[in-house]
Amino acid sequence: EAGVAQSPRYKIIEKRQSVAFWCNPISGHATLYWYQQILGQGPKLLIQFQNNGVVDDSQLPKDRFSAERLKGVDSTLKIQPAKLEDSAVYLCASSRGTSGEKLFFGSGTQLSVL
Amino acid sequence: QQQVKQSPQSLIVQKGGISIINCAYENTAFDYFPWYQQFPGKGPALLIAIRPDVSEKKEGRFTISFNKSAKQFSLHIMDSQPGDSATYFCAATFETSGSRLTFGEGTQLTVNP
Numbered sequence: 001e002a003g004v005a006q007s008p009r010y011k012i013i014e015k016r017q018s019v020a021f022w023c024n025p026i027s028g029h030a031t032l033y034w035y036q037q038i039l040g041q042g043p044k045l046l047i048q049f050q051n052n053g054v055v056d057d058s059q060l061p062k063d064r065f066s067a068e069r070l071k072g073v074d075s076t077l078k079i080q081p082a083k084l085e086d087s088a089v090y091l092c093a094s095s096r097g098t099s100g101e102k103l104f105f106g107s108g109t110q111l112s113v114l
Numbered sequence: 115q116q117q118v119k120q121s122p123q124s125l126i127v128q129k130g131g132i133s134i135i136n137c138a139y140e141n142t143a144f145d146y147f148p149w150y151q152q153f154p155g156k157g158p159a160l161l162i163a164i165r166p167d168v169s170e171k172k173e174g175r176f177t178i179s180f181n182k183s184a185k186q187f188s189l190h191i192m193d194s195q196p197g198d199s200a201t202y203f204c205a206a207t208f209e210t211s212g213s214r215l216t217f218g219e220g221t222q223l224t225v226n227p
Contacts, residue, residue, distance in 0.1 A: 004157070040219075041220065042118075042120075042203050042217030042219050042220050043203070043217050044217070045214060048214050055214075056214060091158075093157070103158075103160065105157025105159065107155065
């Protein structure tokens with residue numbers, strides 16, 4: 001089965017610029033997650049979608065971050081404007097949706113904000 | 115809020131040795147405790163998981179020990195191999211979260227040949 005696809009793999013931008021990341025989850029997975037992983041730290045949940053609805057976005061900095069999940073499949077995460085502290089790996093994950101399910105992670109997008 | 119605390123931050127063991135990583139949690143509502151393994155440039159991948167109704171789970175060389183009263187759980191890697199060198203994350207979630215995970219800070223394991 002194909003895994004979670006993410007693009008781009010790397011992105012370098014200057015502060016105050018905007019950036020967007022794309023994720024295609026495993027087919028049939030109802031739940032999609034975006035995590036932020038700062039170097040040397042564990043992943044931190046930014047937003048969780050169930051189909052195309054938001055389940056949890058309590059840790060999403062909504063003044064600069066936005067996310068959407070189109071037709072309950074692909075998802076994009078946008079940062080506008082970016083700050084230096086946004087430098088991190090942005091991981092997308094998906095699961096079938098019920099509790100205790102295995103999360104499948106993509107390889108992530110490494111963002112450097114200069 | 116740091117709900118899952120992990121130690122040590124880094125660990126070096128010799129090939130064939132036992133690697134032990136510890137985690138402690140605060141939220142008693144957590145009811146599923148997975149461990150994820152992450153290699154450089156890759157996303158985390160599920161290694162092994164446990165629910166609080168059992169005290170131990172073993173899969174091959176990997177064992178989770180769980181102490182509900184102490185709110186602690188640990189990962190033991192027996193006969194550690196150089197290929198086990200990676201970053202390990204403990205995590206926790208609860209039933210109504212839809213598998214949403216809270217991760218520990220990670221342990222970078224190095225197994226020397």
